Amino acid sequence: MVQTRNLIDEQGLRTDGRTMDELRNVKIQVGIVKNADGSAYIEFGKNRIIAAVYGPREVHPKHMAQPDRCVLRCRYHMSPFSTDTRKNPAPSRREVEISKVMREALEPALMLEDYPRAAIDVFVEVLQADGGSRCAGITAASVALADAGINMRDIVSACAAGKVDGKIVLDINDVEDKEGSADMPLAYLPHLERVTLLQLDGILNQEEFNECLDKALQGCRMIYEIQRKALIQKYFGDEQELKEES
Protein backbone atom coordinates (compact mmCIF):
# COMPACT_ATOMS: atom_id res chain seq x y z
CA MET A 1 0.00 0.00 0.00
CA VAL A 2 1.42 3.37 -0.92
CA GLN A 3 1.58 5.62 2.12
CA THR A 4 0.61 9.16 1.23
CA ARG A 5 1.71 10.96 4.37
CA ASN A 6 3.63 10.59 7.59
CA LEU A 7 1.55 9.06 10.29
CA ILE A 8 4.10 9.71 12.99
CA ASP A 9 5.90 13.02 12.93
CA GLU A 10 9.40 13.94 14.11
CA GLN A 11 8.39 14.40 17.74
CA GLY A 12 6.81 10.95 17.85
CA LEU A 13 3.26 12.29 17.84
CA ARG A 14 0.53 10.76 15.72
CA THR A 15 -2.01 12.38 13.40
CA ASP A 16 -4.30 13.22 16.31
CA GLY A 17 -1.51 14.34 18.64
CA ARG A 18 -1.28 11.17 20.71
CA THR A 19 1.91 9.43 21.71
CA MET A 20 2.54 5.86 20.65
CA ASP A 21 1.23 4.34 23.89
CA GLU A 22 -1.71 6.60 24.40
CA LEU A 23 -5.31 5.44 24.31
CA ARG A 24 -8.01 7.69 22.83
CA ASN A 25 -10.52 9.31 25.17
CA VAL A 26 -12.99 6.72 26.42
CA LYS A 27 -16.28 7.49 28.15
CA ILE A 28 -18.91 4.94 29.08
CA GLN A 29 -22.46 5.50 30.30
CA VAL A 30 -24.50 2.61 31.61
CA GLY A 31 -28.24 2.04 31.36
CA ILE A 32 -29.22 4.51 28.66
CA VAL A 33 -31.71 2.31 26.77
CA LYS A 34 -34.60 2.06 29.20
CA ASN A 35 -36.45 -0.73 27.39
CA ALA A 36 -33.44 -3.02 27.33
CA ASP A 37 -32.47 -5.28 30.23
CA GLY A 38 -28.97 -3.84 30.07
CA SER A 39 -27.34 -1.17 27.94
CA ALA A 40 -24.28 1.01 27.54
CA TYR A 41 -23.14 3.93 25.44
CA ILE A 42 -19.46 4.31 24.64
CA GLU A 43 -17.44 7.15 23.19
CA PHE A 44 -14.10 5.76 22.08
CA GLY A 45 -12.22 8.59 20.44
CA LYS A 46 -14.64 9.71 17.78
CA ASN A 47 -16.55 6.42 17.82
CA ARG A 48 -20.09 6.62 19.19
CA ILE A 49 -21.63 3.24 19.86
CA ILE A 50 -24.72 2.00 21.70
CA ALA A 51 -24.99 -1.57 22.98
CA ALA A 52 -28.28 -3.04 24.21
CA VAL A 53 -28.84 -6.45 25.78
CA TYR A 54 -32.16 -8.25 26.02
CA GLY A 55 -32.24 -11.38 28.07
CA PRO A 56 -32.27 -13.97 29.22
CA ARG A 57 -35.57 -14.32 27.42
CA GLU A 58 -37.60 -16.88 25.54
CA VAL A 59 -36.19 -18.04 22.26
CA HIS A 60 -38.20 -17.39 19.16
CA PRO A 61 -38.14 -19.48 16.92
CA LYS A 62 -38.45 -22.30 19.46
CA HIS A 63 -36.37 -24.79 17.51
CA MET A 64 -33.26 -22.68 18.09
CA ALA A 65 -33.40 -23.26 21.84
CA GLN A 66 -30.62 -25.41 23.31
CA PRO A 67 -31.74 -27.79 26.07
CA ASP A 68 -28.78 -27.25 28.37
CA ARG A 69 -27.59 -23.71 27.76
CA CYS A 70 -28.56 -20.26 26.61
CA VAL A 71 -28.00 -19.13 23.01
CA LEU A 72 -26.15 -15.89 22.53
CA ARG A 73 -27.09 -13.84 19.47
CA CYS A 74 -25.09 -10.78 18.53
CA ARG A 75 -25.76 -8.15 15.94
CA TYR A 76 -23.21 -5.54 15.01
CA HIS A 77 -24.59 -2.90 12.70
CA MET A 78 -23.33 0.40 11.38
CA SER A 79 -25.88 3.15 10.84
CA PRO A 80 -25.98 4.65 7.35
CA PHE A 81 -24.74 7.96 8.78
CA SER A 82 -21.87 6.48 10.75
CA THR A 83 -19.26 6.99 8.04
CA ASP A 84 -18.63 9.93 5.73
CA THR A 85 -20.09 8.17 2.70
CA ARG A 86 -23.50 6.67 3.31
CA LYS A 87 -23.29 3.07 4.34
CA ASN A 88 -25.95 0.77 2.92
CA PRO A 89 -28.17 -0.34 5.83
CA ALA A 90 -28.18 -3.98 4.73
CA PRO A 91 -25.71 -6.12 6.71
CA SER A 92 -22.43 -6.26 4.82
CA ARG A 93 -19.97 -9.15 4.96
CA ARG A 94 -17.83 -7.18 7.38
CA GLU A 95 -20.78 -6.71 9.76
CA VAL A 96 -21.65 -10.39 9.59
CA GLU A 97 -18.03 -11.21 10.40
CA ILE A 98 -17.89 -8.79 13.29
CA SER A 99 -21.18 -10.11 14.67
CA LYS A 100 -19.67 -13.59 14.68
CA VAL A 101 -16.37 -12.63 16.31
CA MET A 102 -18.21 -10.52 18.86
CA ARG A 103 -20.30 -13.49 19.88
CA GLU A 104 -17.20 -15.64 20.16
CA ALA A 105 -15.47 -12.96 22.21
CA LEU A 106 -18.34 -12.60 24.67
CA GLU A 107 -19.36 -16.25 25.06
CA PRO A 108 -16.47 -17.43 27.26
CA ALA A 109 -17.25 -14.70 29.77
CA LEU A 110 -20.91 -15.61 30.17
CA MET A 111 -22.21 -18.51 32.25
CA LEU A 112 -24.68 -19.69 29.66
CA GLU A 113 -25.40 -23.03 31.36
CA ASP A 114 -27.31 -21.09 34.02
CA TYR A 115 -30.11 -20.23 31.60
CA PRO A 116 -31.13 -23.32 29.64
CA ARG A 117 -33.66 -22.92 26.80
CA ALA A 118 -33.34 -19.15 26.86
CA ALA A 119 -31.64 -16.60 24.61
CA ILE A 120 -29.59 -13.47 25.17
CA ASP A 121 -29.68 -10.89 22.37
CA VAL A 122 -26.90 -8.33 22.09
CA PHE A 123 -27.31 -5.41 19.71
CA VAL A 124 -24.44 -3.08 18.93
CA GLU A 125 -25.28 -0.06 16.85
CA VAL A 126 -22.49 2.17 15.59
CA LEU A 127 -23.64 5.76 15.31
CA GLN A 128 -20.28 7.21 14.33
CA ALA A 129 -17.28 5.12 13.30
CA ASP A 130 -13.63 6.10 13.47
CA GLY A 131 -11.53 2.95 13.54
CA GLY A 132 -11.57 0.31 16.26
CA SER A 133 -15.34 0.09 16.37
CA ARG A 134 -15.37 -3.66 16.88
CA CYS A 135 -13.27 -3.29 20.03
CA ALA A 136 -15.43 -0.45 21.27
CA GLY A 137 -18.54 -2.49 20.47
CA ILE A 138 -17.29 -5.49 22.45
CA THR A 139 -16.34 -3.24 25.36
CA ALA A 140 -19.80 -1.66 25.40
CA ALA A 141 -21.58 -5.01 24.97
CA SER A 142 -19.71 -6.42 27.93
CA VAL A 143 -20.79 -3.54 30.15
CA ALA A 144 -24.36 -3.92 28.92
CA LEU A 145 -24.30 -7.64 29.78
CA ALA A 146 -23.14 -6.86 33.30
CA ASP A 147 -25.86 -4.20 33.55
CA ALA A 148 -28.45 -6.81 32.54
CA GLY A 149 -27.50 -8.95 35.54
CA ILE A 150 -26.38 -11.94 33.51
CA ASN A 151 -23.95 -14.25 35.32
CA MET A 152 -20.47 -13.56 34.01
CA ARG A 153 -17.10 -15.02 34.87
CA ASP A 154 -15.39 -11.76 33.98
CA ILE A 155 -15.86 -8.55 32.02
CA VAL A 156 -14.49 -8.49 28.48
CA SER A 157 -12.23 -5.57 27.56
CA ALA A 158 -11.13 -5.00 24.01
CA CYS A 159 -8.50 -2.82 22.43
CA ALA A 160 -6.49 -2.77 19.21
CA ALA A 161 -2.83 -2.18 18.55
CA GLY A 162 -1.06 -1.97 15.21
CA LYS A 163 1.91 -1.02 13.16
CA VAL A 164 2.12 2.44 11.69
CA ASP A 165 5.19 3.93 9.99
CA GLY A 166 7.19 0.90 11.08
CA LYS A 167 6.41 1.45 14.77
CA ILE A 168 4.01 -0.42 17.03
CA VAL A 169 1.31 1.87 18.42
CA LEU A 170 -1.69 1.42 20.69
CA ASP A 171 -5.28 2.05 19.60
CA ILE A 172 -5.46 2.63 15.86
CA ASN A 173 -7.81 5.30 14.60
CA ASP A 174 -9.45 5.43 11.18
CA VAL A 175 -6.63 7.14 9.28
CA GLU A 176 -3.99 4.87 10.80
CA ASP A 177 -6.14 1.83 10.01
CA LYS A 178 -6.46 2.76 6.34
CA GLU A 179 -2.87 3.79 5.80
CA GLY A 180 -0.94 1.74 8.34
CA SER A 181 0.59 -1.67 7.80
CA ALA A 182 -1.09 -3.79 10.48
CA ASP A 183 -4.11 -3.69 12.78
CA MET A 184 -4.60 -6.18 15.57
CA PRO A 185 -7.84 -6.09 17.61
CA LEU A 186 -7.77 -8.04 20.86
CA ALA A 187 -10.39 -8.91 23.48
CA TYR A 188 -9.29 -9.97 26.93
CA LEU A 189 -10.64 -11.19 30.27
CA PRO A 190 -8.61 -9.21 32.80
CA HIS A 191 -9.10 -11.35 35.91
CA LEU A 192 -8.88 -14.71 34.23
CA GLU A 193 -6.08 -13.45 31.97
CA ARG A 194 -7.45 -15.06 28.85
CA VAL A 195 -7.69 -13.74 25.31
CA THR A 196 -11.08 -14.23 23.64
CA LEU A 197 -10.55 -12.41 20.35
CA LEU A 198 -7.40 -12.04 18.34
CA GLN A 199 -7.39 -10.88 14.74
CA LEU A 200 -4.65 -9.49 12.57
CA ASP A 201 -5.05 -7.47 9.41
CA GLY A 202 -1.60 -6.90 7.87
CA ILE A 203 1.90 -8.31 8.24
CA LEU A 204 3.95 -8.52 11.44
CA ASN A 205 7.08 -10.49 12.17
CA GLN A 206 7.41 -12.48 15.41
CA GLU A 207 9.03 -9.67 17.40
CA GLU A 208 6.56 -7.05 16.23
CA PHE A 209 3.69 -9.40 17.01
CA ASN A 210 4.89 -9.87 20.60
CA GLU A 211 5.24 -6.14 21.08
CA CYS A 212 1.83 -5.51 19.57
CA LEU A 213 0.26 -8.12 21.83
CA ASP A 214 1.79 -6.57 24.94
CA LYS A 215 0.63 -3.11 23.97
CA ALA A 216 -2.88 -4.31 23.25
CA LEU A 217 -3.05 -6.11 26.60
CA GLN A 218 -1.97 -2.94 28.35
CA GLY A 219 -4.71 -1.08 26.52
CA CYS A 220 -7.28 -3.68 27.57
CA ARG A 221 -6.31 -3.29 31.21
CA MET A 222 -6.75 0.48 30.99
CA ILE A 223 -10.13 0.01 29.39
CA TYR A 224 -11.20 -2.42 32.11
CA GLU A 225 -10.69 0.29 34.72
CA ILE A 226 -12.96 2.61 32.78
CA GLN A 227 -15.63 -0.09 32.41
CA ARG A 228 -15.52 -0.89 36.10
CA LYS A 229 -15.80 2.75 37.09
CA ALA A 230 -18.79 3.27 34.82
CA LEU A 231 -20.64 0.30 36.33
CA ILE A 232 -19.89 1.34 39.91
CA GLN A 233 -20.96 4.88 39.06
CA LYS A 234 -24.36 3.77 37.85
CA TYR A 235 -25.17 1.39 40.67
CA PHE A 236 -23.45 2.88 43.65
CA GLY A 237 -23.22 6.55 42.75
CA ASP A 238 -20.10 8.29 43.85
CA GLU A 239 -19.55 6.07 46.85
CA GLN A 240 -16.66 3.83 46.03
CA GLU A 241 -16.93 1.94 49.30
CA LEU A 242 -20.07 0.70 50.98
CA LYS A 243 -21.21 2.58 54.06
CA GLU A 244 -23.05 0.45 56.59
CA GLU A 245 -26.75 1.25 56.81
CA SER A 246 -27.89 2.01 60.37
Place this chain on the structure above:
Amino acid sequence: MQEIKRKYVVPGDRIIDGNFRPLSNVTKSGNSIFATRIGIAEATRDGIKVIPLSGVYIPRVNDIVIGKIIDHSSLSWQVDISSCFSAHLPAQDVFGRDFSPARDDMNKQLAIGDLVTARIMAFDRTRDPMLTIQDKDLGRIPRGEFLKISATRVPRLIGKRGSMIQTIEQATQTRILIGQNGIVVVTGRNAEGTQLAIRAIRMVEEEAHTSNLTQRIKTLLNVPEPQSTETLLEAAESEGQKLNSIPDTEEQVQEELGKGDKE
Protein backbone atom coordinates in the same frame (compact mmCIF):
# COMPACT_ATOMS: atom_id res chain seq x y z
CA MET B 1 -14.46 -17.26 60.33
CA GLN B 2 -12.82 -14.16 59.00
CA GLU B 3 -15.39 -11.38 58.64
CA ILE B 4 -15.33 -9.21 55.54
CA LYS B 5 -17.04 -5.88 55.18
CA ARG B 6 -19.88 -5.88 52.71
CA LYS B 7 -18.49 -4.45 49.50
CA TYR B 8 -19.44 -3.45 46.00
CA VAL B 9 -18.51 -5.90 43.28
CA VAL B 10 -18.75 -6.20 39.51
CA PRO B 11 -18.52 -9.51 37.63
CA GLY B 12 -15.07 -11.04 37.89
CA ASP B 13 -14.07 -9.25 41.10
CA ARG B 14 -12.27 -11.41 43.61
CA ILE B 15 -14.26 -11.27 46.85
CA ILE B 16 -12.15 -13.31 49.23
CA ASP B 17 -9.46 -15.96 49.35
CA GLY B 18 -9.78 -19.05 51.40
CA ASN B 19 -11.95 -22.06 51.93
CA PHE B 20 -15.40 -20.50 52.07
CA ARG B 21 -18.62 -21.89 50.77
CA PRO B 22 -19.97 -20.19 47.62
CA LEU B 23 -23.71 -19.43 47.87
CA SER B 24 -25.52 -17.42 45.19
CA ASN B 25 -24.12 -15.33 42.35
CA VAL B 26 -20.54 -16.29 43.06
CA THR B 27 -18.17 -18.83 41.61
CA LYS B 28 -15.24 -20.59 43.21
CA SER B 29 -12.04 -20.89 41.25
CA GLY B 30 -8.89 -22.23 42.81
CA ASN B 31 -8.70 -20.85 46.31
CA SER B 32 -10.73 -17.71 45.67
CA ILE B 33 -14.35 -16.72 45.35
CA PHE B 34 -15.34 -14.38 42.52
CA ALA B 35 -18.52 -12.42 41.93
CA THR B 36 -20.60 -13.18 38.85
CA ARG B 37 -22.98 -10.20 38.99
CA ILE B 38 -23.02 -6.55 39.97
CA GLY B 39 -24.09 -6.21 43.56
CA ILE B 40 -23.09 -6.19 47.17
CA ALA B 41 -20.89 -9.05 48.36
CA GLU B 42 -21.70 -10.37 51.79
CA ALA B 43 -20.19 -12.98 54.07
CA THR B 44 -22.57 -14.90 56.29
CA ARG B 45 -22.10 -17.90 58.51
CA ASP B 46 -23.19 -20.15 55.66
CA GLY B 47 -20.88 -18.73 53.06
CA ILE B 48 -20.29 -15.97 50.57
CA LYS B 49 -22.99 -14.52 48.35
CA VAL B 50 -23.66 -11.47 46.22
CA ILE B 51 -26.91 -9.57 46.55
CA PRO B 52 -27.64 -8.64 42.93
CA LEU B 53 -28.81 -5.21 41.90
CA SER B 54 -30.05 -6.01 38.43
CA GLY B 55 -31.30 -8.91 36.37
CA VAL B 56 -34.49 -10.53 35.21
CA TYR B 57 -36.44 -12.78 37.55
CA ILE B 58 -35.31 -16.41 37.52
CA PRO B 59 -38.10 -18.65 38.87
CA ARG B 60 -37.62 -20.66 42.06
CA VAL B 61 -39.84 -23.40 43.42
CA ASN B 62 -42.27 -22.14 46.10
CA ASP B 63 -41.96 -18.48 45.14
CA ILE B 64 -45.22 -16.55 45.08
CA VAL B 65 -45.49 -14.66 41.80
CA ILE B 66 -48.06 -12.49 40.06
CA GLY B 67 -48.61 -13.34 36.42
CA LYS B 68 -50.82 -12.41 33.52
CA ILE B 69 -52.73 -14.97 31.49
CA ILE B 70 -51.65 -14.66 27.89
CA ASP B 71 -52.99 -17.75 26.23
CA HIS B 72 -54.54 -21.11 26.88
CA SER B 73 -54.38 -24.49 25.28
CA SER B 74 -57.02 -27.11 25.89
CA LEU B 75 -55.34 -28.29 29.08
CA SER B 76 -53.58 -25.32 30.64
CA TRP B 77 -53.22 -21.57 30.74
CA GLN B 78 -50.02 -19.92 29.64
CA VAL B 79 -48.95 -17.26 32.14
CA ASP B 80 -46.46 -14.45 31.65
CA ILE B 81 -44.45 -14.16 34.86
CA SER B 82 -42.06 -11.56 33.56
CA SER B 83 -39.18 -13.99 33.33
CA CYS B 84 -37.23 -15.71 30.61
CA PHE B 85 -39.63 -18.63 30.83
CA SER B 86 -43.35 -18.56 30.35
CA ALA B 87 -45.18 -20.48 33.08
CA HIS B 88 -48.17 -22.71 32.75
CA LEU B 89 -51.10 -23.30 35.03
CA PRO B 90 -52.77 -26.66 34.48
CA ALA B 91 -56.53 -26.62 34.18
CA GLN B 92 -56.75 -29.56 36.57
CA ASP B 93 -55.32 -27.35 39.29
CA VAL B 94 -58.26 -24.98 38.99
CA PHE B 95 -61.12 -27.29 38.08
CA GLY B 96 -60.09 -30.39 39.94
CA ARG B 97 -59.09 -33.81 38.80
CA ASP B 98 -62.13 -34.49 36.70
CA PHE B 99 -61.55 -31.63 34.34
CA SER B 100 -62.72 -32.20 30.79
CA PRO B 101 -62.12 -29.65 28.05
CA ALA B 102 -65.38 -30.58 26.40
CA ARG B 103 -67.50 -29.93 29.45
CA ASP B 104 -65.71 -27.16 31.37
CA ASP B 105 -65.11 -23.76 29.88
CA MET B 106 -61.68 -22.45 30.79
CA ASN B 107 -62.60 -18.86 30.07
CA LYS B 108 -65.17 -18.85 32.85
CA GLN B 109 -62.46 -19.19 35.47
CA LEU B 110 -59.57 -17.24 33.99
CA ALA B 111 -59.71 -15.20 30.83
CA ILE B 112 -56.80 -13.88 28.79
CA GLY B 113 -55.53 -10.70 30.40
CA ASP B 114 -56.41 -11.65 33.99
CA LEU B 115 -53.83 -11.26 36.73
CA VAL B 116 -53.32 -14.13 39.13
CA THR B 117 -51.28 -14.69 42.25
CA ALA B 118 -49.78 -18.14 42.09
CA ARG B 119 -47.10 -20.31 43.61
CA ILE B 120 -44.43 -21.99 41.53
CA MET B 121 -44.96 -25.66 42.11
CA ALA B 122 -42.28 -27.09 39.88
CA PHE B 123 -39.39 -25.79 37.89
CA ASP B 124 -36.16 -27.28 36.73
CA ARG B 125 -33.72 -27.02 33.87
CA THR B 126 -35.71 -29.24 31.56
CA ARG B 127 -39.16 -27.66 31.67
CA ASP B 128 -41.03 -24.42 32.11
CA PRO B 129 -42.37 -23.40 35.54
CA MET B 130 -45.66 -24.93 36.62
CA LEU B 131 -47.99 -22.89 38.81
CA THR B 132 -50.71 -23.60 41.31
CA ILE B 133 -53.41 -21.38 42.76
CA GLN B 134 -54.74 -23.89 45.23
CA ASP B 135 -53.25 -22.34 48.37
CA LYS B 136 -54.66 -19.70 50.66
CA ASP B 137 -54.71 -16.19 49.21
CA LEU B 138 -53.83 -17.28 45.69
CA GLY B 139 -56.01 -16.83 42.65
CA ARG B 140 -57.35 -14.16 40.38
CA ILE B 141 -56.77 -10.53 41.32
CA PRO B 142 -60.02 -8.69 40.70
CA ARG B 143 -58.79 -5.08 40.69
CA GLY B 144 -55.92 -2.79 41.49
CA GLU B 145 -53.12 -0.70 40.04
CA PHE B 146 -50.47 -2.75 38.31
CA LEU B 147 -46.80 -1.86 38.40
CA LYS B 148 -43.59 -3.61 37.64
CA ILE B 149 -40.36 -3.22 39.56
CA SER B 150 -37.05 -5.02 39.23
CA ALA B 151 -37.19 -8.45 40.89
CA THR B 152 -33.95 -7.69 42.72
CA ARG B 153 -35.63 -4.87 44.66
CA VAL B 154 -38.45 -6.98 46.07
CA PRO B 155 -36.64 -7.89 49.33
CA ARG B 156 -36.00 -4.20 49.97
CA LEU B 157 -39.59 -3.32 49.27
CA ILE B 158 -40.79 -5.89 51.77
CA GLY B 159 -38.19 -4.85 54.33
CA LYS B 160 -37.08 -6.58 57.50
CA ARG B 161 -40.05 -8.74 58.56
CA GLY B 162 -42.33 -6.74 56.33
CA SER B 163 -41.53 -3.39 57.92
CA MET B 164 -41.14 -1.30 54.76
CA ILE B 165 -44.27 -2.53 53.04
CA GLN B 166 -46.27 -2.23 56.24
CA THR B 167 -45.18 1.39 56.62
CA ILE B 168 -46.39 2.18 53.14
CA GLU B 169 -49.66 0.29 53.52
CA GLN B 170 -50.53 1.89 56.82
CA ALA B 171 -49.67 5.40 55.75
CA THR B 172 -51.61 5.25 52.49
CA GLN B 173 -54.51 2.99 53.53
CA THR B 174 -53.79 0.56 50.72
CA ARG B 175 -53.28 -3.11 50.27
CA ILE B 176 -50.16 -4.06 48.33
CA LEU B 177 -49.59 -7.44 46.73
CA ILE B 178 -46.00 -8.20 45.85
CA GLY B 179 -44.81 -11.07 43.68
CA GLN B 180 -41.24 -12.30 43.89
CA ASN B 181 -41.04 -11.64 40.16
CA GLY B 182 -41.33 -7.90 40.70
CA ILE B 183 -44.99 -7.44 39.81
CA VAL B 184 -46.85 -5.30 42.36
CA VAL B 185 -50.61 -4.69 42.57
CA VAL B 186 -51.89 -1.84 44.74
CA THR B 187 -55.51 -1.60 45.83
CA GLY B 188 -56.75 1.34 47.85
CA ARG B 189 -59.92 3.04 48.89
CA ASN B 190 -59.01 6.42 47.48
CA ALA B 191 -57.00 7.53 44.50
CA GLU B 192 -54.53 9.78 46.37
CA GLY B 193 -53.58 7.00 48.74
CA THR B 194 -52.97 4.66 45.82
CA GLN B 195 -50.90 7.22 43.91
CA LEU B 196 -48.84 8.01 46.98
CA ALA B 197 -48.21 4.32 47.56
CA ILE B 198 -47.05 3.97 43.95
CA ARG B 199 -44.65 6.89 44.36
CA ALA B 200 -43.26 5.36 47.52
CA ILE B 201 -42.76 2.00 45.80
CA ARG B 202 -40.95 3.67 42.87
CA MET B 203 -38.74 5.51 45.32
CA VAL B 204 -37.81 2.28 47.09
CA GLU B 205 -37.01 0.70 43.74
CA GLU B 206 -34.71 3.50 42.66
CA GLU B 207 -32.92 3.99 45.95
CA ALA B 208 -32.91 0.47 47.32
CA HIS B 209 -29.20 0.31 47.91
CA THR B 210 -28.82 3.68 49.65
CA SER B 211 -28.81 4.27 53.37
CA ASN B 212 -31.55 5.93 55.39
CA LEU B 213 -34.16 4.95 52.84
CA THR B 214 -36.74 4.11 55.50
CA GLN B 215 -36.45 7.63 56.85
CA ARG B 216 -36.93 9.22 53.45
CA ILE B 217 -39.94 7.06 52.70
CA LYS B 218 -41.49 8.08 56.00
CA THR B 219 -40.91 11.73 55.10
CA LEU B 220 -42.55 11.20 51.72
CA LEU B 221 -45.55 9.57 53.34
CA ASN B 222 -45.74 12.20 56.12
CA VAL B 223 -45.42 9.59 58.81
CA PRO B 224 -44.88 11.49 62.06
CA GLU B 225 -41.44 10.86 63.57
CA PRO B 226 -41.65 10.05 67.28
CA GLN B 227 -39.30 11.74 69.77
CA SER B 228 -38.84 8.66 71.93
CA THR B 229 -40.17 5.16 72.29
CA GLU B 230 -42.74 6.19 74.87
CA THR B 231 -44.12 8.87 72.61
CA LEU B 232 -44.39 6.37 69.79
CA LEU B 233 -46.51 4.01 71.87
CA GLU B 234 -48.67 6.82 73.21
CA ALA B 235 -49.26 8.28 69.76
CA ALA B 236 -50.24 4.93 68.36
CA GLU B 237 -52.63 4.10 71.16
CA SER B 238 -54.27 7.46 71.16
CA GLU B 239 -55.04 7.16 67.45
CA GLY B 240 -56.63 3.81 68.06
CA GLN B 241 -54.07 1.94 66.01
CA LYS B 242 -52.17 -1.02 67.22
CA LEU B 243 -48.39 -1.22 66.97
CA ASN B 244 -48.44 -4.81 66.05
CA SER B 245 -46.85 -7.60 64.13
CA ILE B 246 -47.85 -8.73 60.69
CA PRO B 247 -50.77 -11.13 61.45
CA ASP B 248 -53.03 -8.54 63.08
CA THR B 249 -52.54 -6.05 60.31
CA GLU B 250 -53.40 -8.71 57.77
CA GLU B 251 -56.72 -9.39 59.46
CA GLN B 252 -57.62 -5.75 59.82
CA VAL B 253 -56.98 -4.92 56.21
CA GLN B 254 -58.53 -8.11 54.93
CA GLU B 255 -61.75 -7.17 56.65
CA GLU B 256 -61.76 -3.81 54.97
CA LEU B 257 -60.65 -4.62 51.50
CA GLY B 258 -61.36 -8.25 50.93
CA LYS B 259 -59.01 -10.92 49.64
CA GLY B 260 -55.35 -10.17 49.38
CA ASP B 261 -51.95 -11.69 49.69
CA LYS B 262 -48.51 -10.70 50.88
CA GLU B 263 -45.58 -12.51 49.23
